[in-house]
Amino acid sequence: MRTLIFMSKLGKRSTAEEALQGQSLKGKTAIVTGASSGLGIETTRVLALAGANVTLAVRNVEAGEKVKAQLAAALPAGSGQLDVKALDLSDLSSVRTFAAASGDGPLDLLINNAGIMAPPLGVTAQGWESQLGTNHLGHFLLTLLLEKRLKQSPAARVVTLSSDLHRRGKGASVLTTLETDRGFTQRKYAGFAQYGDSKLANVLFVKGLAKRLPANVKAFSVHPGVIPTNLSRSMFGAAVFRAVGRLFMKSVEQGAATTVYAASAPELEGQSGAYLSDCHVETPLHEALDETLVERAWALSQKAVEPYLRS
Ligand SMILES: NC(=O)c1ccc[n+]([C@@H]2O[C@H](COP(=O)([O-])OP(=O)(O)OC[C@H]3O[C@@H](n4cnc5c(N)ncnc54)[C@H](OP(=O)(O)O)[C@@H]3O)[C@@H](O)[C@H]2O)c1
Numbered sequence: 001m002r003t004l005i006f007m008s009k010l011g012k013r014s015t016a017e018e019a020l021q022g023q024s025l026k027g028k029t030a031i032v033t034g035a036s037s038g039l040g041i042e043t044t045r046v047l048a049l050a051g052a053n054v055t056l057a058v059r060n061v062e063a064g065e066k067v068k069a070q071l072a073a074a075l076p077a078g079s080g081q082l083d084v085k086a087l088d089l090s091d092l093s094s095v096r097t098f099a100a101a102s103g104d105g106p107l108d109l110l111i112n113n114a115g116i117m118a119p120p121l122g123v124t125a126q127g128w129e130s131q132l133g134t135n136h137l138g139h140f141l142l143t144l145l146l147e148k149r150l151k152q153s154p155a156a157r158v159v160t161l162s163s164d165l166h167r168r169g170k171g172a173s174v175l176t177t178l179e180t181d182r183g184f185t186q187r188k189y190a191g192f193a194q195y196g197d198s199k200l201a202n203v204l205f206v207k208g209l210a211k212r213l214p215a216n217v218k219a220f221s222v223h224p225g226v227i228p229t230n231l232s233r234s235m236f237g238a239a240v241f242r243a244v245g246r247l248f249m250k251s252v253e254q255g256a257a258t259t260v261y262a263a264s265a266p267e268l269e270g271q272s273g274a275y276l277s278d279c280h281v282e283t284p285l286h287e288a289l290d291e292t293l294v295e296r297a298w299a300l301s302q303k304a305v306e307p308y309l310r311s
Contacts, residue, residue, distance in 0.1 A: 010279035012225065016046040016256035019279055023264050025080070026051030029107050029153075030263075031146070033087060033139065034114025036063040038229030039161070042256035043111055045071050047263070048080040052109065057087040057098060059114075089114055089138025091125035092308040099145035107149035109263050112139040112160040112202075118191030119234045123183045128304070131194050132177050136201035141305040143209065150217045158209065159262040162202040162221040164277065167285045168193060169200025171293045178300035191234065201297060203275055203288040208298035210273030218272035220262040225278065227255035 010019055030047050034040040035056035044054050048071065058064035064084035072082055085101060088094035115135045124133030143150075143158055150156040173187075174197045181187055184194075206221040213219060228245030229252065232238045261279040262268065268281075275284040287293060302309075 010257065010261060012250070012278040013254055014257045014279055015251075015253040016042055016260040017049070017253070019257040019261040020046060020050050020264055024051050025109075025264065028052040028109060029105065030054045030109035030111065031057050031102065031107065032111040032113055033057045033089065033142070036060055036067050038231060038252060039224055039227065039256045039259065040113045041067055041071070042252045043113060043259050044082070045075070046256060046260050047109065048075055048082055050264075051078065051080050053080040054082055055102060056082060056084045057114075058084060059086070059088045061086050087142075089142070090130060090134045092138070092141055092305060093125065095138055095141045096145065096308045099142060102146070104149065106152035106156075107146055108153045108156050110143060110146055110150060110156075110158045111259060111263065112143065112158065113259065114139075115161060115231065117195050117231045117234065120191070121184055121189040128182045129177055129184050129189070129194055131198040132174070132201060135198035136205060137301060137304055139202070140205055140301045141308055144305065144309060151214060154216060156217040157263050158206075158217065158219040159259055160202050160206050160219070160221050161259065162206075162223060162275065163195070163199040164223045165192070165196050166199035166203050166288065168196030169285070170197065171200065171204075171287045171290065171297075173197050174201050174204070175293075175296055175300065178297065178304060200285065200288060201301075203284050204294050204297040205301065206275070207273050207288065207294045213272070218268065220268065220272070221275045221284070222258045222262050223275070223277040223282070224255045224258055225250040227252055229255070
């Protein structure tokens with residue numbers, strides 16, 4: 001049974017602009033992964049509207065530049081600057097190159113937003129099952145490489161997009177992928193089960209991260225709701241799903257609200273490590289609170305990215 005353990009005035013139908021609660025992010029620096037589509041575009045737009053200078057970290061630079069031009073044309077004077085940089089989370093070398101090219105000043109907001117859902121079995125450049133590799137390991141390495149810059153900020157936040165489908169994940173399966181069967185050669189692959197694993201890994205990561213960060217850097221995981229974006233591209237009948245979904249699912253503006261809330265809400269100061277949904281703190285899957293699992297997943301993830309952490 002899920003319990004709401006923290007209440008804000010915002011809710012399921014709040015938009016990302018409303019989730020800002022009138023705050024200014026003037027002069028803050030932000031990175032949004034997967035800013036070329038869906039929730040990443042709206043998150044970028046609203047952070048820039050509040051004054052943040054945002055780097056769109058995208059695997060398709062041409063698409064990123066197009067989004068940047070559209071957003072820049074629509075944002076009012078006084079909004080933050082936008083820039084586009086290449087980042088392929090399914091290749092740890094690309095993550096390293098991006099982090100090195102991303103600058104060296106303080107970083108205030110890291111939004112680990114990019115993701116893929118339930119594609120046919122595939123592996124990343126380093127041989128990891130593509131969802132765990134992209135959604136979790138790519139962001140795990142990115143965050144560790146940017147940690148020094150986050151610590152330089154007076155008040156930084158790391159927001160990682162998980163999903164309510166993390167409840168379908170299995171801790172034991174996450175550990176097996178990380179430890180012994182990275183490419184799913186010894187087990188049956190099921191797209192949504194492994195999506196659940198990758199999103200459980202996101203929640204475990206945030207729990208482990210929050211324990212390790214100094215007081216000036218907070219970490220949150222987020223379920224954005226169900227929004228008809230390109231995420232469903234691998235699903236059977238995706239176009240119909242999206243068309244029907246537009247009638248009753250969250251809009252993209254509403255879908256980006258919990259991310260923006262996690263990135264900016266003052267009332268979350270004492271809640272680092274929390275899992276958020278509909279602009280509230282919510283209890284994740286019981287397993288995600290298991291300290292032994294959090295630490296085991298952390299150690300194995302660190303081992304997986306270790307060669308890319310060394311200078
Ligand atoms: N939409 C929902 O209902 C829902 C529900 C729960 C959780 N979420 C989570 O919310 C986040 C955003 O999803 P969305 O709905 O906005 O989906 P989306 O429209 O498909 O956007 C996903 C973004 O991630 C990028 N991406 C995918 N693989 C990448 C890689 N290897 N390297 C760098 N970027 C990569 C995509 O780039 P391309 O455009 O180049 O493909 C795209 O920009 C995801 O983490 C997702 O799991 C969404």
